Amino acid sequence: MKKTLGVDFQPLRSIFPVSACFRGQIGEMSAIPHAMGTGRRIRRGDVLIAEAAVEIGGYSCELERTMIVGKxxxxxxxxxxxMVEAQRQPSKK
Structure with missing residues (x-):
């Protein structure tokens, strides 16, 4: 990605300019921001939080998604x- 973007978009501060990860937020731990993994296996009905982030030229962006295993x-x-309604509230003004 850095090669494609060129030298104008080199990171200024971060040693990890691009990341995509699963942070270990499974089941009951999904309610805790930036939770540490528990080592337990993912089960049907678990809530999972996935994250992708990028930092380019001093700007950063983060994308998180909530997923549920099964129905x-x-x-x-x-x-x-x-949660969805709470996220929409600021844009209603």
Whole structure:
């Protein structure tokens, strides 16, 4: 990626200018920001948080996605809708 972008887009501060990872936020740990992994296996019904990030020319961007393994429960659907609505609130003004 750095080769494609060229020298004008070299990172200024970070030693990891591009990253895509799974941070270990599984199941009950998915409610904790930047959780540490527990080593347990992923199970049906678990909530997973995946992340991708980039830093170019001093600017940074982060993208996170919430996923549910299998079919979400009614409780998971409800909480997911609450999260989506909370994210939309600032844009309604």
């Amino acid at each position: 979400p429960s009614a409780k998971q659907k409800r909480y997911f809708q609450v």
